[in-house]
Amino acid sequence: MGKEVNYRRKFEQFLESVDLGRYREKYRPIKLVEMDLPKNIHALATIYRTYWEEKRFIDFDEFYSEYLKEKESNLEDFRIKIGMCDKCFYKGLPARIYRTWASLITQI
Numbered sequence: 634m635g636k637e638v639n640y641r642r643k644f645e646q647f648l649e650s651v652d653l654g655r656y657r658e659k660y661r662p663i664k665l666v667e668m669d670l671p672k673n674i675h676a677l678a679t680i681y682r683t684y685w686e687e688k689r690f691i692d693f694d695e696f697y698s699e700y701l702k703e704k705e706s707n708l709e710d711f712r713i714k715i716g717m718c719d720k721c722f723y724k725g726l727p728a729r730i731y732r733t734w735a736s737l738i739t740q741i
Contacts, residue, residue: 640688647690648738656693656731665725668715673707676700676730680737693734697727 679700683689691699701708712722 643688644684644690651692651735651738653735653739656735660728660731663725663728665717665721666729667725670729671707671711674704674711676733677737679703680734684738693731696734697730700730 680696683691683696683699708722708726712719
């Protein structure tokens with residue numbers, strides 16, 4: 634039980650450190666990647682694995698970097714399939730992933 638309490642405390646400290654206002658300001662106006670995403674590029678499994686299974690409480694920028702590396706070829710296949718230019722897709726993707734990330738970590 635002591636280990637779980639420690640993880641909970643770390644997670645609470647992590648949540649207190651998240652600057653949602655800064656991220657909202659940065660990503661709120663960007664709505665380029667709002668279509669349904671296929672399961673192979675969803676961020677959900679990566680979020681659950683990182684924060685709940687591995688209990689690594691990293692900020693969004695670090696999470697997004699790991700997500701990109703993990704999903705790189707699937708993201709590019711999807712981008713090509715939908716015909717979106719890389720500049721637009723990779724400008725809109727972090728905003729889309731941020732909205733998923735923020736809504737999940739703040740629901741706990």
